[in-house]
Amino acid sequence: MTELADIDGVVLVGAGNMGGAMLSGWVAGGLRREAITVIDPNPSNNIKSLLDKSGIRHAVAASDAIKAKILVLAVKPQVMYAVLDTVKPMIDDDTLVISVAAGKTLGYFEERLGALPIVRTIPNTPAMIGRGMIGAFGNDKVGAAGKAVADTLLAAVGKVEWVEKEADIDAVTAVSGSGPAYAFYLVECMAEAGRKLGLDPDLAMRLARGTVTGAGALLDASDDDAGTLRKNVTSPGGTTAAALEQLMAEDGLQPVFDRALEAARERSQELAG
Template sequence: MTELAEIDGVALVGAGNMGGAMLSGWVAGGLRREAITVIDPNPSNSIKNLLDSRGIRHVVAASDAIRAKILVLAVKPQVMYAVLDTVRPMIGEDTLVISVAAGKTLGYFEERLGALPMVRTIPNTPAMIGRGMIGAFANDQVTAAGRAVADTLLSAVGKVEWVAREADIDAVTAVSGSGPAYAFYLVECMAEAGRKLGLDPDLAMRLARGTVTGAGALLDSSADDAGALRKNVTSPGGTTAAALEHLMAEDGLQPIFDRALDAACKRSRELAG
């Protein structure tokens, strides 16, 4: 297993929400300050403070004076084309490229950067608090050692699941990449239903929010799967069973999620071209 302290030559392009979260995770996990160069024209104040306090090298633009063993691209997809033109001088024939940009296939990068070891990832927003769920795919040029390095860097902000086919990244996007929004909307729906039952709106929201976050923490800490935990709280003929009779009906939650995730997966494919 590769340790963060063993990694060298990391160039992080983009220190926004996701890039900044990764940088914070790397620093907290022991990546040496001299092993990182951050390339961002306008980092946030919090990132500036982190860079200054740790003595991490920061430049506003890519340069041929920087040689990246590992190039992490964490910029918005819509500016990626312009960014790739600037990073070419930093790349060697064995540079490991890790993309954190949604909707950009490895083929897109290979056309512009050449045949390099590349990893395509799709994190989700809980990575900003170190609780991300990250799907990843490596092309054939990535060695076992390169994959271990990528896994270590990504694991600094959450759990990593590797997929066997790049096409699976679209399904990963639908399930976990967009998934936090589904959970947040579930809280909104539960709170609204509570309001309609007569609860004060703020109280209903606190109850819904605390219930979903608590259930998530229980699921994370339990050896039981979600189905078992659901059954544990469902007494025959009780209140939970009455609610689940509707949620688990033929026209209940499952077919809604089937349609929703199918739409998200199709949209991911469209964005990837």
């Protein structure tokens, strides 16, 4: 098992929301300060404070004076093409590249950086509080050791699921990468429905928000699956059953989610390149 304290030569390019979350997770998990270099021209005040407090090396731009054993790319997909040109002096044939950029395929990186060990990941925003769900896939050059290192770095901000083929990353994007937005929208819909039933809007929102976060915590803490937990709270002929009759109808929630996730997967495929 690879420990954070055993990892060396990490260069993090981009310390925004996701990169900053990973950096915080690494520091909290025991990655040595001398093992990290952060490259970001304009880190947030929180990240500046973390860098100053921890003594982690910070650079505003890539340089051939910085050598990466592990290169973590946490920049926006739309600027990745420009960033890749700048990082080339920092890598060699054995550098492990980990990307957290949506839509950028292994082929995209191999074409621009060469035949390196590369891991493509798709995290989600709960990673910012250490509760992320992260899908990952590596090319053939990653190997068991590289996968263990990538897994340890990613697990610092959540749970990691390795998929069997790269195409599955688009489905992971649809389910968990974009998934937090679905949960947030569910809260909005519940609160709006409560308002229409006559509740004060703020009260309806508090009820909806607390219900969804509480249910999520129960799901996380329970050994039962979601279907079992749903059945446990559903009394025959009761209020929950009446609501579920609508949500589980032939034209209810499932076909809506089927269409929504298919649209998300198709968009992820379109963005690849």
